[in-house]
Amino acid sequence: MNRTFVSQLAEGSGREIAVRGWIQRFRELSRTSFIILEDCTGLVQCVAPTEALHDLHLKPDDTIEIRGRVRAEPRSRASFEIDIDQVIPLNRAGDMLPFNSGSDISGVSQEIVLDYRPLSLRTESVRDIFRVQASILKYFREFLDRNYFTEIVTSKIVAGGTEGGTNLFAINYFDRVAYLAQSPQFYKEYGVAGLERVYEAGHVYRAEPHATSRHLTEYYSLDLEMGFIDGPEDVIQLERELLTYIFNEINTRHADILARRGLSPLPSMLGVPTWEFDDCLERLRSAFGRADLADDLDPQGERELCVLAERENGIPAVFVIGYPLRSRPFYTRPRGDSGAASFDLLFRGLEITTGGERLHNRESLERALIGRGLAPEAFETHLRMFDLGMPPHGGLAIGLERLTMQILGLTNVREATMYPRDRHRLTP
Amino acid sequence: MNRTFVSQLAEGSGREIAVRGWIQRFRELSRTSFIILEDCTGLVQCVAPTEALHDLHLKPDDTIEIRGRVRAEPRSRASFEIDIDQVIPLNRAGDMLPFNSGSDISGVSQEIVLDYRPLSLRTESVRDIFRVQASILKYFREFLDRNYFTEIVTSKIVAGGTEGGTNLFAINYFDRVAYLAQSPQFYKEYGVAGLERVYEAGHVYRAEPHATSRHLTEYYSLDLEMGFIDGPEDVIQLERELLTYIFNEINTRHADILARRGLSPLPSMLGVPTWEFDDCLERLRSAFGRADLADDLDPQGERELCVLAERENGIPAVFVIGYPLRSRPFYTRPRGDSGAASFDLLFRGLEITTGGERLHNRESLERALIGRGLAPEAFETHLRMFDLGMPPHGGLAIGLERLTMQILGLTNVREATMYPRDRHRLTP
Numbered sequence: 001m002n003r004t005f006v007s008q009l010a011e012g013s014g015r016e017i018a019v020r021g022w023i024q025r026f027r028e029l030s031r032t033s034f035i036i037l038e039d040c041t042g043l044v045q046c047v048a049p050t051e052a053l054h055d056l057h058l059k060p061d062d063t064i065e066i067r068g069r070v071r072a073e074p075r076s077r078a079s080f081e082i083d084i085d086q087v088i089p090l091n092r093a094g095d096m097l098p099f100n101s102g103s104d105i106s107g108v109s110q111e112i113v114l115d116y117r118p119l120s121l122r123t124e125s126v127r128d129i130f131r132v133q134a135s136i137l138k139y140f141r142e143f144l145d146r147n148y149f150t151e152i153v154t155s156k157i158v159a160g161g162t163e164g165g166t167n168l169f170a171i172n173y174f175d176r177v178a179y180l181a182q183s184p185q186f187y188k189e190y191g192v193a194g195l196e197r198v199y200e201a202g203h204v205y206r207a208e209p210h211a212t213s214r215h216l217t218e219y220y221s222l223d224l225e226m227g228f229i230d231g232p233e234d235v236i237q238l239e240r241e242l243l244t245y246i247f248n249e250i251n252t253r254h255a256d257i258l259a260r261r262g263l264s265p266l267p268s269m270l271g272v273p274t275w276e277f278d279d280c281l282e283r284l285r286s287a288f289g290r291a292d293l294a295d296d297l298d299p300q301g302e303r304e305l306c307v308l309a310e311r312e313n314g315i316p317a318v319f320v321i322g323y324p325l326r327s328r329p330f331y332t333r334p335r336g337d338s339g340a341a342s343f344d345l346l347f348r349g350l351e352i353t354t355g356g357e358r359l360h361n362r363e364s365l366e367r368a369l370i371g372r373g374l375a376p377e378a379f380e381t382h383l384r385m386f387d388l389g390m391p392p393h394g395g396l397a398i399g400l401e402r403l404t405m406q407i408l409g410l411t412n413v414r415e416a417t418m419y420p421r422d423r424h425r426l427t428p
Numbered sequence: 429m430n431r432t433f434v435s436q437l438a439e440g441s442g443r444e445i446a447v448r449g450w451i452q453r454f455r456e457l458s459r460t461s462f463i464i465l466e467d468c469t470g471l472v473q474c475v476a477p478t479e480a481l482h483d484l485h486l487k488p489d490d491t492i493e494i495r496g497r498v499r500a501e502p503r504s505r506a507s508f509e510i511d512i513d514q515v516i517p518l519n520r521a522g523d524m525l526p527f528n529s530g531s532d533i534s535g536v537s538q539e540i541v542l543d544y545r546p547l548s549l550r551t552e553s554v555r556d557i558f559r560v561q562a563s564i565l566k567y568f569r570e571f572l573d574r575n576y577f578t579e580i581v582t583s584k585i586v587a588g589g590t591e592g593g594t595n596l597f598a599i600n601y602f603d604r605v606a607y608l609a610q611s612p613q614f615y616k617e618y619g620v621a622g623l624e625r626v627y628e629a630g631h632v633y634r635a636e637p638h639a640t641s642r643h644l645t646e647y648y649s650l651d652l653e654m655g656f657i658d659g660p661e662d663v664i665q666l667e668r669e670l671l672t673y674i675f676n677e678i679n680t681r682h683a684d685i686l687a688r689r690g691l692s693p694l695p696s697m698l699g700v701p702t703w704e705f706d707d708c709l710e711r712l713r714s715a716f717g718r719a720d721l722a723d724d725l726d727p728q729g730e731r732e733l734c735v736l737a738e739r740e741n742g743i744p745a746v747f748v749i750g751y752p753l754r755s756r757p758f759y760t761r762p763r764g765d766s767g768a769a770s771f772d773l774l775f776r777g778l779e780i781t782t783g784g785e786r787l788h789n790r791e792s793l794e795r796a797l798i799g800r801g802l803a804p805e806a807f808e809t810h811l812r813m814f815d816l817g818m819p820p821h822g823g824l825a826i827g828l829e830r831l832t833m834q835i836l837g838l839t840n841v842r843e844a845t846m847y848p849r850d851r852h853r854l855t856p
Contacts, residue, residue, distance in 0.1 A: 194549025
């Protein structure tokens, strides 16, 4: 008998069908037993006389096939129930699981949740996180496809770093040393030279020795780069529209998930303001008495700025532009006396994007390298690409895990990473 | 003045507009000059009196802004032309490029095409390859999203190999050794345990010392895995439908690209047959006198089988099932006496997919490991996941670059890889 998905039960109404899935809950009363069966499309309650199931010793998380008859049941979540004719165990779960798919795992330690990731994915609260994450990916790509961007796939094994060689993981590459890419920055700039508008969603690597709640050694970067811009404001405006598009889709498609977590719909980002870096320092001084910041913001400053932004605009988000040039990579376009034409987006207290306009001609790149004590000769393979007709351009990178975390109000980026990597964690 | 994209010229008809892009061709006649300008949406011819442009010394691949007036011109590809008021150079191309974006690069060596990848991307013949590749990705995901699969993102830094430890790249991971993932195999099986149907498109790594026309050290794998299958035939049927979906979209959306390359529309894959491995050896013996094959097919055998498949069914493609179990990884489900419930898809003479049903309970996995001289204790983190309620499952992996290559009739997988990596190539 062909297997029917739970979401397709309407088509099987009144007929004999077979469903397959996990036992999410099993309730054995004196005369009747109830199995809540779950597959990738939903949950359905299945009913049988207790004595008919007794010898099977069913328990939560066993995988089974149920053959039975579909009966309309308007009061149930699936709108149907199944009267069981037969239960066929497919593969049993172990007897000593640390929790079950139907458990409330809010009290389970993060280590256990990660060590038992397949099982935690089967709980509603964790599955919800990764459903939202998959939607972020989908609507990120959809928005960009509709705006003339081309998806590219670029190498993560590189001969050197994009930012001068710190925090790189070294690979034994035959008789040489290679490195894991920290960013697709150079490749997406080449992509602009070739295709004008490109994006890539892929892994990047930082040999980050600190295991904080915001840092991983491997994360997934939503990168885009676009040519023929007038300035970093064009990139900022694109991000406003991009995030608004993604947020609208999440509000529509995952209203149930937001509701389960007690979250309001995500805001439109179209009105998120752009504040100058120097102005941000001034605001932090006057509102919070902060006098310790000079070259960069710290996590506390990011949270405080979002508080101020929410007071002014109702949305705890702000683009900060004009960071000191010396704190930005060599390829950053200068702005004003000592500022950078680059920006961060702070959202709900955390930096989730870095972006900006880049230098686009060879001479200015050579000057910038020399100004940082780097030898242009070492970057010749890279610099050559700027002779090929490189337009003015800029772009941005959004950390997928951080964005997921901020959308859902999680407190540790590991919750939004299926298999997180840090100094201490390499498995599973 | 806001920039107008070439594809939006209809909206600017009769008005003063600004377009930005590359000079794809520049023709200077005695009285009139013609610029073919290209942006990410198309090409448009722009016209000016020769003397008005002369002092700008324009040349192909310079990036420029053109201000002018849009005029309908039904005979042109864009349906419009632009009468130039002003040309503003944005960034000049170098004087000594090895070829230009308007060049026919069929005579340019592969090394030069790769070394100048941004410029080669700007030629029609190369850009076409990566447009098709982006569409493969898009429609792979779209088909799976519509069939209850969830996209997952899994780590590429792993503690060990999935297949016993050969051809692994080692990473210096703080005070330990880690490895680059050869496959997301284990993670997608965990994904089945959590979400039932999952897919991931991402990089995988093989320390492959041979630089053949079909092998790379880093490639992009289109991976999927599905639970509650009855056998490998379910996975094969899904791939028939998946590829047919992708091919139909390419036929519709890239008819121009196929036509430029003299290619017929891609076939429906629904009728692609499944042949037993032993039967394949017999066919090769009888049709081509091959008597040298035993445990596996070789490249010549793959080509010959596709010839036979085309003779029988009109499509040069065949699923080969039942390879000798000893030539397949330990997690492969056995089939019959000494065969494997796994398959390859050969398409136009090349293996583009490996897939099959996997073992799904701990005991059989332990036996399989021991049978290959591997210690189950070393795989305990992995084996533990099979106690969590693992359904019967299977899946497949398609090499993105190989699929692109076979769709477009390319002869080297490097043509379908934006930045290929092999033993000798680490840049750009």
